[in-house]
Amino acid sequence: MAAKRPAALELLAAALAELPGIGPVSSERLAYHLLEVPKHEALALAHAIQRAREEICVCSLCANLDQSDPCWVCADTTREQGTILVVESPRELLAFEASGYRGLYHVLQGRIAPLEEIGESDLTIASLVKRVQGQSGLEVCIATDPDLEGEASAELIRERLAGSGVKVTRIARGVPAGATIAQVQHTILSDAFEGRRPLD
Known part of the structure; x- marks a missing residue:
């Protein structure tokens, strides 16, 4: 047998x-x-x-994971309200927190990955577009990973925010190609944010 x-x-x-x-x-x-x-x-x-x-629930404002809604970031009224940093997951959010960033976030809950059948509807891009409507002077800084999927996600976000009146930027290239945001040293993330560039 x-x-x-x-x-x-x-x-x-x-x-x-x-x-x-x-x-x-x-x-x-x-x-x-x-x-x-x-x-x-x-x-x-x-x-x-x-x-x-x-x-644990998903924050209705930024899609972060927390035990309360709004999450601990969105509930903090002392944070800089003029910048929204777009990250792929809560892990990247925590990495940027450790780097000293004190603005707002928007968590995509993933990234565009056709081979894994992950598309725009699987991410929180639509809620980001809705969130920034009518907020002139706001900056949305995209901090997706510097790989094909991350760049594709960044480009799609740029397209969806075109004409919204918000300033769209991308973190600098200080993050090594092939590395994930969550793996990068905090000082490098801080420099990457400070050196962010406009996306035309």
Whole structure:
């Protein structure tokens, strides 16, 4: 008779394989690990996942993730209100926070990626356009990653904001090509923002 794993183990491994960067071998290793650790540790992980899914929401203003709406950034009235920094995810938001930026944000919740079937409707570009309507003098600085998908996202945002009356800029090229915003040192991000350039 052929070797067979329990159905519950197969289900766990398959669920883990859906996570980014986790392939079949890694998912199997993680599944066995979760069954080998003390039961309370595995259940603590399950509880943490459940709690995060139940308590964390998307900010209705900027699409950041937080336990309140509006999020902690949008609720802070002391922040600079004249600039909105557009980032791909909350991870990049935190990276720019650490760099000293104190303006507003707009989180795209992804980026244009045709090979992954991620298009404009999957992002929060429409809500960004609606958010800036009628706000003359506002600057929207695009801080997507410096790769093909990030540049495509930046160009689409520029097109959608054309004629809106807002100033559209792009962070400087200080961010190394191929690197992600979340991986870059805080001083480099600060310099990239300070050296931002207009998008014509």
